[in-house]
Amino acid sequence: METFGARLHRAVAERGPLCVGIDPHPGLLARWGLTDDVEGLDRFCRTVVEAIGDRVAVVKPQSAFFERFGARGVGILESTIRQLRNAGSLVLLDVKRGDIGSTVSAYASAYLDPSSPLYVDAVTASPYLGVGSLAPMFELAAAHGGGVFVLALTSNPEGAAVQRAVGADGRTVAQTVIDEISQLNQGAEPLGSFGLVVGATIGDTGHDLTAVHGPLLAPGLGAQGATAADLRTVFGSALPSVLPSYSREVLGAGPDPAALRAATDRVLAECRAALATP
Ligand SMILES: O=c1ccn([C@@H]2O[C@H](COP(=O)(O)O)[C@@H](O)[C@H]2O)c(=O)[nH]1
Numbered sequence: 001m002e003t004f005g006a007r008l009h010r011a012v013a014e015r016g017p018l019c020v021g022i023d024p025h026p027g028l029l030a031r032w033g034l035t036d037d038v039e040g041l042d043r044f045c046r047t048v049v050e051a052i053g054d055r056v057a058v059v060k061p062q063s064a065f066f067e068r069f070g071a072r073g074v075g076i077l078e079s080t081i082r083q084l085r086n087a088g089s090l091v092l093l094d095v096k097r098g099d100i101g102s103t104v105s106a107y108a109s110a111y112l113d114p115s116s117p118l119y120v121d122a123v124t125a126s127p128y129l130g131v132g133s134l135a136p137m138f139e140l141a142a143a144h145g146g147g148v149f150v151l152a153l154t155s156n157p158e159g160a161a162v163q164r165a166v167g168a169d170g171r172t173v174a175q176t177v178i179d180e181i182s183q184l185n186q187g188a189e190p191l192g193s194f195g196l197v198v199g200a201t202i203g204d205t206g207h208d209l210t211a212v213h214g215p216l217l218a219p220g221l222g223a224q225g226a227t228a229a230d231l232r233t234v235f236g237s238a239l240p241s242v243l244p245s246y247s248r249e250v251l252g253a254g255p256d257p258a259a260l261r262a263a264t265d266r267v268l269a270e271c272r273a274a275l276a277t278p
Pocket residue numbers: 021023062094153154155156197198199219220221222223224245246247248249
């Protein structure tokens with residue numbers, strides 16, 4: 001069985017270093033001339049998948065925008081995941097789950113067990129009940145070739161107060177998360193399956209990402225103000241592991257599929273240039 005890290009490494013080599021988010025904000029549905037209901041949600045997602053599902057390495061549906069429509073919205077999420085898989089992109093579900101270990105086990109079954117209707121290639125997870133509480137997710141991911149991206153240094157300004165707080169051993173909370181995830185990836189080739197979320201907005205925080213050996217998802221580009229040129233400052237020598245992520249910057253170009261593809265190609269070119277070694 002091929003690991004998530006190996007599949008991601010191959011997808012990025014074939015399609016380029018880019019993750020595009022599917023975030024059907026009410027404002028975007030309106031701008032696309034769609035109704036703010038399940039029918040509008042379905043049309044929005046189908047348009048995105050048909051436009052870019054066969055050209056982007058990773059697509060990241062944001063679960064919140066599906067959950068707000070209840071069971072029918074989650075049904076659209078299930079069908080969007082299936083369509084993305086058929087189009088050949090890896091699916092990273094942004095759900096930011098975290099809880100005590102016995103409950104994390106159920107979240108793991110929901111997203112990382114191939115028999116689940118919401119089965120995806122990888123999920124985002126929150127480490128604030130302790131990285132160890134996420135162990136059931138790591139175990140199920142490893143068993144089925146899946147991946148987990150753990151929040152370390154998020155793109156929103158409010159995150160710093162918690163994530164950069166310093167513990168008794170002198171490390172920040174974020175550095176503790178970084179170090180624990182690095183341990184999980186030891187010995188994995190060509191890339192570990194356990195990633196971190198590090199916002200492109202945060203500047204140079206002095207955190208050491210050199211030993212992670214797993215993917216570094218970088219949201220915050222475009223709508224939140226960061227540019228591809230900021231990636232070098234944030235990630236330094238860890239730049240080759242960065243997976244830049246854009247949602248509204250690309251989605252705002254819709255609903256014309258050609259315009260969505262053009263926006264995707266533009267941000268991908270910017271990321272390629274930013275990630276290229278000097
Ligand atoms: O630190 C984080 C973690 C996750 N996100 C998510 O990424 C997208 C960003 O959307 P944009 O439209 O590109 O701003 C969204 O789903 C967030 O929930 C993040 O922004 N920052």
